[in-house]
């Protein structure tokens with residue numbers, strides 16, 4: 001159907017654009033002016049090593065995403081208005097699967113995170129995580145949720161934690177505080193409309209944030225192991241980056257749209273477990289979190 005084609009085309013076009021230079025350059029510039037704990041900060045030695053160890057390390061570690069506009073989502077919503085509850089309170093709440101108890105103060109915990117979904121890949125990713133009985137955390141782009149609301153429901157049922165990754169994946173430091181708030185508010189509402197719990201975590205696109213982002217009411221979840229899967233398109237490279245950089249308490253960044261990461265997930269899970277790691281969600285990894293606080297790992301938060 002036309003909406004599908006347009007949406008897919010926009011997503012790929014956005015990805016190609018972001019894989020070029022326009023947005024990453026902007027993100028890099030924005031991050032340069034941010035002296036807080038962003039991905040390129042001096043406190044991220046491990047992350048810098050991870051970037052240097054992967055095949056394409058020409059730029060600062062940034063994540064790319066299909067920069068879809070609000071238009072297709074609006075059109076999709078208009079096409080099936082009856083399918084969506086009028087408000088988060090009216091939506092049928094799903095009961096997330098209870099996580100297995102684990103004490104990450106003692107166990108070697110690690111959190112797999114997948115950004116920029118939901119997408120066509122989400123179902124395959126969920127299949128692989130379910131088969132491996134592996135918990136994970138997804139950071140979703142709000143304007144993609146309506147089209148893949150079934151994937152949201154299944155993720156919740158499978159015990160996946162869904163965090164907020166803004167409505168259109170902008171460079172947040174280029175937005176006013178009010179615009180940043182709209183980006184996260186709209187996304188949290190959409191996640192709830194799909195039946196998921198209200199998000200308690202937020203990940204700013206590209207790991208780029210400023211003081212306004214810290215005032216949005218969420219803990220900011222960054223990462224300490226960046227697979228750069230969007231650049232390498234290599235599951236082997238992602239696995240090696242993880243093998244070379246993971247530590248107890250690590251938060252690993254991969255992408256929902258990157259098929260190489262989805263395909264490599266069972267191998268990554270198997271390797272981590274072979275080294276004694278326990279896979280957990282980000283809330284399990286971090287325990288109690290504070291709004292406005294920046295978390296790169298259990299140790300650096």
Ligand code: NI
Nearest residue numbers: 063065115116
């Ligand atoms: Ni992203």
